[in-house]
Amino acid sequence: MSIGLLGGSFDPAHEGHAHITREALKRFGLDRVWWLVSPGNPLKARQPAPMADRIARGRRVMGHPRVVISDIEARLGTRYTAETLQRLMALYPGVRFVWLMGADNLAQFHLWQDWEWIMHNVPVGVFARPGARLEARGARAAEEFARFRLPSQAALLLPRMQPPVWAFLDVPMVNISSTAIRARGDWRA
Template sequence: MREGLPMARAGQTVGLLGGSFDPPHAGHVNITRQALRRFGLDQVWWLVSPGNPLKSHGPAPLEDRLAACRRLMQHPRVRITDFEARAGTRYTAETIVALRLAYPGVRFVWLMGADNLAQFHRWQQWRWIMRTVPVGVLARPGDRLVARTSKAAQVFEGARLSGRASQLLAYAEAPAWCFINVPMVDLSSTAIRAQGNWG
């Protein structure tokens, strides 16, 4: 059974962690807990996507991934949702538009690992995303330097908040982004699939 759409009130701050979660793992849990604390968020929503347009192979069935996420991420301020499947969106920019229409007054922050910032310029309408919602970037093993020197980081260098100002991110006007270092959990869904530990 799919979980219903998450609830949020106008004025609340909600971090959005999108991905295929194929499978979800302790690294996702780690950055979620760190984002709640470091960015001062009221909630974090895991947007479990039907598929990733940048990946050539489709993920495991959505219902299986949703169930795995619910088993792994148990926190009173974290919601697991199939919003993208319900809204019929495929790209992050489309999802942000749909979320802002569905939840007027909610302050959304897009969350990503540093590995995603490194290739963010490949995302559809990535400049629009940066200019529309604040972005919180959480460092993962081996990705810090390449993320900080990425095209997106260079183009929007003037919009970067210091790590000490991370609590202000959700209330900043976009473009605004913040890069924080967090305790490392060196896991990836790709490595887990390669080891045959999923699906």
């Protein structure tokens, strides 16, 4: 089984998250996608909304039978992506995990704790994001792992390939952000 992992604060979840999740299921041929709703982002000072609110919103936004909205990071007590991946790989040894992220995260991926371990241990699927495409392509992680980049036409192979391997997909983009939704202040309504 291949499971895509989309981590984030989802503060709040929105159609952009749902869109890349549907694209990941289709373009990478994943069996499932798990949204890993983070208790908090170590790279952000701001505290997110309560976990229960973010999970409830995620379930409303992403009603799909092959998508699970999960608080597993809180239950595992992990704080960093590499740590979460290590625990998941130990708990589910027969599962092929694929880390999913937007191009905005690839642009600053080298700031993540143990980012190189992530690249060497799980396939990574990256999605274009409004305003981040060029920055991501010149990112340190993209440059250091350039020879391991899978052509987008071969994206269906990603879950079955041995890391390091990653793919960058230019998909139709949804220009919406959690920051803009929070600024409006109406997302819990």
